[in-house]
Amino acid sequence: MKQPRRGGEPGTAAAFCCAVLAVLLFTQSALADKSVTRNAVATDAAVANDEQPHHDTFSSGHTDPLVAQEVAQEATPPPPRYRRPPPSPFSKTTRPPRPITIANSPSTPPPPPNPPPPPPPVITPPATAGSFVKLDTLAPVVALAMSNVPFTRKYLLFERAYGPSEVAMGFVVRPTGGTVDLDTNKTTNFSPAYNPGCSGVGHLPDNKIYTYGGDVPSAPRGMGDGRNKIMVFDPAANKLVVVGTMQKNRWYPSPLTLINGKVLIVGGTDIGLVPPTWDFAELWDPAAPASPTVKVTMPANLVKYMGLNWYPFMQLLSNGDILWFVEKGGAITDGNFNHIVDLPPFPASITHCTMFPKTSSISVLAMGPPTYDLSFVIFGGGDCSNSATIKSVNIPPAASTSLRLDITKCGSSYCFTKGWEVEDMLGVPRVMGDSTLLPNGKVLLHGGAQFGGANSGEGWSTKANFQSLVYDPYKPAGQRYSKMDFAPIARVYHSANCLDPSGKVLVAGCENCGAYQQLATGMSLSPNAPLEMRLEFAVPVEIGTGVVRPIIIAAPEAITKGTTFKVSYSYPGGGAITRVALVAPCAATHSINMGQRVIYLQVLSATPAGTLTVAAPPSALMGKALLGPFLLFLVADGAALGPVYSEGVWLTLN
Template sequence: MNNCHLLLLLIGALLLPINNVLALPHPMQARQAPATGDVAGGTWQIVGNTGVNAMHIFVSAPNKIILIDKLENNLIKQASGQPAVSTEWNLDTNEIRILDVTSDTFCSAGSWLGNGTMLHTGGDNGNNFLAAGQQTLRFYDPAVGNWVEMVGLMGSKRWYPTMLSLANGKALILGGSIGGTGLNRAEINNPTYTIWPPTDGVTPDPEVQFQFLIDTLPYNLYVMLHLVPNSENKNLIFVLANQQSILYDLDTATIVKNYPTIAVQRTYPQTGTSLILPLYPETNYLTEVMVCGGQKEFEILSVAEASCGRMDLNAAEPVWTMDDFGGLPRVMPDSVILVNGEILFLNGAGTGYAGFRKGKKTNPLWANDNPTFNPVLYNPTTKIYAKMNPSSIARMYHSVATLTPDGSVFVAGSNPQGNVETEVLYPTEYRAEIYSPPYLLTGASRPTIVTIDGYIVNQGRIPITYGNTASIVVQLPKTEVISFTAAIIHHGFVTHSTHMGQRYVGLVVKEAYSDATTADQYILTIELPPNPTIIAPGPSYIYVLNNNFPCVKGVEVLLN
């Protein structure tokens, strides 16, 4: 980030009201509940109250999650007295801290920059309390601990854009509309993209026209974007909107490849989810995209889609291979890549589409209904789904899920109405849950990472470099059968079933030997990814596993 932005972040830190710096227990703080479930299907535990509905979410530190809502009548207040829009969740204490937001964040997007700052942009019109958010840039630096905003900076309005971390450490900001809508329309469509930071580091570059976002109307909001690995350090982007997908060279602004259409609508408001399946060096980073769920019709009573498509992006003749999505129809699902490389699909509805309820709360017609309480666990190697134990909470429109550093999944949100409502069938949902997958529940010993390249863990981000090796010291009882593997995971930014930038890369363990100087300690040498197209620069987490059981906690690194 340029010096101007850094100065603004530092000024913002100095101006923070003291009541926003402290963790604030408050009347809405829910008690931690007993866990439900079992080893075979995982457990669920309600762990507290988020204070704001979790429309957007990202992991900001090893024990912190940032939640962002839209402007609505949440009970907790900012220092200004207006309802809170954003909070920080402490994974260790299950407490929240209120953050300051001065612009409208409704239906925005986010992405990590290579320097370790979260870039967030877009939103809605604002009101007497909040400035318009559509052209606002927001920065979250964990070292500062609060939002710093540049209102009105960007060249055009964006509502429902998508963002993506790039190989050059910058972020792509693509598409959206210039105003709120269900289905997008030509008169409010924003078929452009821009990149931040700009060429001169300060003034936004001219926006680039993107015909694909005209061709895919009206289903071109929160499009699916993924950085595609390559050996030339190009910013090659997989883009899917409506039922169409392309490979786009961002550096030359050209379409490299047109992929086959996928059956059924998969983008907002008939929302599915997508991810790049885990990448492994032993397969030369074979790159497969997976797109799951969605909806055939823009119709409230329509049953959601029970299918997934999977495609090798570099095949000579790419083709979508379809399956039944574990047999559960699901619109608005979330896809979370777990530490062992399996995929957890959760949240969503069995009927309808993304949108608010129709009519009054005394006689509502829900745009999405029949919540899908059961997650399914997908093994990308065997291509088998396993139905997991259900949550007790409906997680539909405006709900989220993310992997946490300890290998569990944080689940929050759901607000399928335009404002805070509690006395209805599907209320504004403030309860947060932790889902513990089976791999955390067997009682097997889990490695503990002690140092990486001599840096003691949990004392700040550890710098690592592409193409290098790293030395990792772990503790594990020497009575265990030892079979170490490792991975690096970027958790991304999550909203509206879109996991922007989420990435899993397996790491080669070149060497692992017992440390003769310290009991129950091992020294591992791992190979880091060869270039930034495999996993983008910025903050990620390194995990070590033993016999497929993840370490006690992943370690945050800054990869450059």
């Protein structure tokens, strides 16, 4: 019997070879189809997830290494590829799919690797905290007082009537009131019927500026006695209109709008520089402006320290309680003027005075959620040993320290856990300075003198201060002060600073800026000395030349307490928006800004497209006192530069 041949008959072998070849061809075709299909699926998945497919090139002339790997290793399942999360609902656009790249000849070289990303820019911390820029426009009057006219870049200014002898003194007799518009560079002058000099100033929810009290009549200027008048500025008619009358004459009073919308008027004397002062404050109702004011009893610890009670420092706490402070002491009462707690006494090391004529500048700090606690800082002051009638001859320099008090709610009372924090102002003595609270929470401290005190005429103060400072309340004690550039224009008695909607600080005025100020080398004497009409901007470094700032694209014209609103913005600087600030309009006079307030708002959400959802202030916060005109600012992380901020936009808080 024949044994079969190993491997089978010749015909069977040929068939076997043909079958193997067919299987190989089929496998190659399937692998090619599989490569294309996987690539297409990956592309579709990438588009569905708003991402670009993972190709190394946009053209079809280069090998995709993912496809080449799959062809070479068809027996090995590919590792799972990273799948990005679903697209954000805030995505601006959906990218179109890129062309599918199919593997070409193995002879095609792979593309070169992408270059490494550039290193992040090196941001050098600023050398100074800010600079000064002189404006071409001159002020229409010497700015004894200066206030923002809401919804404009216009300012209302008053100067002092220099008395019956001002003609003999060589002064140009001009109208006491004036405005300057920084958008048009136009100025105006007007003559009030009653003298508003040395009045208290403030804004009310009707978006208007009010004055409280004033000065004696001025025959050269045609003004009557303004000491007991309450007046409102009419910007359309460019005049002051009497709307109410106080029970007493008040020279140097301070107004405060309360939670119920009424205005508490505290301090002031019958006439300048001499007693009597008054043992009661007055409550005025703007809803019934012609009605008589109501007498208010002042807290005993204020009366203890008040002296002649010139321009006391008055502030409203978040729940409507009232802070009263003058010279070295004060108290907190509720909104009905019932005593709650006395402020702590100054440390024994503090012997200087803080109120006129040894005038310090006092600033509140920014308030924010959730507690909206109040803090304030007293900058400088002067030696207490000489009175308002002794000139600055052989007396100690002004104080070079500040005092900060943080106030927190403790049950039904208040706590002062740290007491008064005493800090050195880099050794720079200052009396009659001006402090401006910035949208980023810092305080710009400018002007004043190094010796003497406040009063008109030669010799009351000397050595105008050329070294301005910025105070950062968020840094540890001992590290909060930094120096600005040299200040070339003296600003001493009867000057004022206001935050401008641009975010810069407008600096104006000075009545005692003659050569007797012993100006430092580099300071320029006023062409109108001793009066100063030149205007400047103090520019914080966070918004200096070349700084990329957030830009508010759209914001509401009005917002309502207790609701939310949206702000559209852009920030090419790339950092996060860290704060949204409401800044009250300025009402500054005699080293005190009576309307100074910055309220931080809660940011509820932010989209990559540049939309913020923001919570307006809570309905109960400060009641009717927190209504009316505000500037809205955005504050962003500026890395080493610090918290940069946008220009402001006006809105009404209802």
